[in-house]
Amino acid sequence: xxxxxxxxxxxxxxxxxxxxxxxxFTDSAxxxxxxxxxxxxxxxxxxxxxxxxxxxxxSGRLNASLDKSSGRSTLYIAASQPxxxxxxxxxxxxxxxxNLFFGTGTxxxxxx
Amino acid sequence: NAGVTQTPKFxxxxxxxxxxxxxxxxxxxxxxxxxxxxxxxxxxxxxYSVGAGIxxxxxxxxxxxxxxxxxEDFPLRLLSAAPSQTSVYFCASxxxxxxxxxxxxxxxxxxxxxx
Numbered sequence: 001x002x003x004x005x006x007x008x009x010x011x012x013x014x015x016x017x018x019x020x021x022x023x024x025f026t027d028s029a030x031x032x033x034x035x036x037x038x039x040x041x042x043x044x045x046x047x048x049x050x051x052x053x054x055x056x057x058x059s060g061r062l063n064a065s066l067d068k069s070s071g072r073s074t075l076y077i078a079a080s081q082p083x084x085x086x087x088x089x090x091x092x093x094x095x096x097x098x099n100l101f102f103g104t105g106t107x108x109x110x111x112x
Numbered sequence: 113n114a115g116v117t118q119t120p121k122f123x124x125x126x127x128x129x130x131x132x133x134x135x136x137x138x139x140x141x142x143x144x145x146x147x148x149x150x151x152x153x154x155x156x157x158x159x160y161s162v163g164a165g166i167x168x169x170x171x172x173x174x175x176x177x178x179x180x181x182x183x184e185d186f187p188l189r190l191l192s193a194a195p196s197q198t199s200v201y202f203c204a205s206x207x208x209x210x211x212x213x214x215x216x217x218x219x220x221x222x223x224x225x226x227x
Binding site: 004034036041042043044045046049089091098099100101102103104105 | 145147162221
């Protein structure tokens with residue numbers, strides 16, 4: 001069964017710092033990987049979707065990379081802002097499956 | 113721009129009671145699904161549907177029932193609530209019948225407590 005791990009579980013950084021969030025998965029037979037943001041008491045908002053044939057995706061200050069062979073993805077946030085404070089989750093989709101396997105998330109706090 | 117709408121947002125039940133969590137989307141999405149989110153366990157798929165009249169089980173289907181009579185609605189029924197079903201429930205939809213070809217759009221969640 002696919003296992004998705006996100007380390008660390010929580011991270012605090014000062015405003016303006018660049019940071020990297022990590023996601024690892026045990027089965028490399030994935031179709032794609034998706035990064036989500038979740039604000040307290042809210043649903044999930046999709047940030048970036050990386051197809052298995054891609055190595056990275058960028059949206060504004062966010063850059064996500066994917067290395068299927070090593071079972072890793074990273075989400076890079078440049079010039080962090082207090083508004084970036086949220087929980088970030090990654091999810092993978094197994095080849096042939098029709099559901100996402102989620103990590104438990106990294107709770108990010110950006111300190112003004 | 114309603115997107116995915118879930119009701120109720122909060123609910124308290126007693127053990128053995130039944131209830132239905134409602135989910136509606138106005139994006140004409142074929143794929144709809146229900147997840148539960150528990151501390152330390154991430155989101156887990158309960159049931160999903162790839163179109164009206166078609167449903168299938170996910171990772172944790174026991175104790176839940178679903179139906180899909182219209183494209184817009186995908187209700188989740190708890191048949192006999194148990195404390196283990198205390199969780200936050202999310203409905204999600206996608207324009208693609210195969211979830212891996214499109215992004216998922218989530219509702220804001222329904223927080224359920226079973227006493």
